[in-house]
Amino acid sequence: MKAVLFDLDGTLIDTAADFIRIIQEMCREEGRAIVDADLIRTQVSEGARAMVKLVYPELDVEDPVFLAHRQRFLDIYGADIAVDTDLFAGMYPLLEDLEAHAIPWGIVTNKPRWLSESLLKALNLTERCAVLVCPEDVSKTKPDPEPMYLAAKQIHIQPEQCIYVGDHPRDIDAGRYANMYSILAAYGYLPLQHKDDLNAWQADCIVNNVVELHQVINKLVHIQQATI
Secondary structure, eight states: OOEEEEOTBTTTEEOHHHHHHHHHHHHHHHTOOOOOHHHHHHHGGGOHHHHHHHHOTTSOTTSHHHHHHHHHHHHHHHHTTTSSOEEOTTHHHHHHHHHHTTOOEEEEOSSOHHHHHHHHHHTTOTTTOSOEEOGGGOSSOTTSSHHHHHHHHHTTOOGGGEEEEESSHHHHHHHHHTTOEEEEETTSOOOGGGTTOGGGGOOSEEESSHHHHHHHHHHHTTOOOSOO
16 A cells, blocks of 8 residues: 545544534523533535534525525635644554655545635645645535545556545445445444444454554555554
8 A cells, every 4th residue: 555545524633622612602592491412523525514413403405595504614614723732642653653654644535615715724734744635626526536636646656556544425435436455433423323243344444543544554555653
């Protein structure tokens, strides 16, 4: 393996706290019951629409009122994108290890580019990330393999020589369809309907924390290191 690609939210970066803060504040402003933080966390990987739907379950997602609430959510998030957000614990050493051994790492996400770029800039990762593929870059998003192929092409590495790490079935499917080595990040924002049988996702490997992920990646890219 010659490169590592990550999903963004719930895999590389722990963004949930900021989403929880915004959604719960919207609940307070509307005088609605406060949505539980753990429930919000399970919807992060489903995107803004799913999170906002937790606040307004009675509204159709195509209703102009709902769309206005969704846009407001995105505007609030985009204006202050990393208040309580950071890389998952243990991820900094992992990235530093890859960089020290000239192993490129990048991101393939369904998060819009303007938000993805803002987030990377806020965390000082822009120059370190070898490739960023977002929905605007492709005609079909994950679980289709198109974004995976594009990421591999942009870093000049064959897809089958790439590792892909994600916390949603579509991540694992996209990785498998592109013949990448897929790792399920079980520490991430696992969707409720899929979290009870992780083996059914058919990932090549399941890790429960970033330390395990670091160990697996080191073996796959042949980085020799006694301890992490």
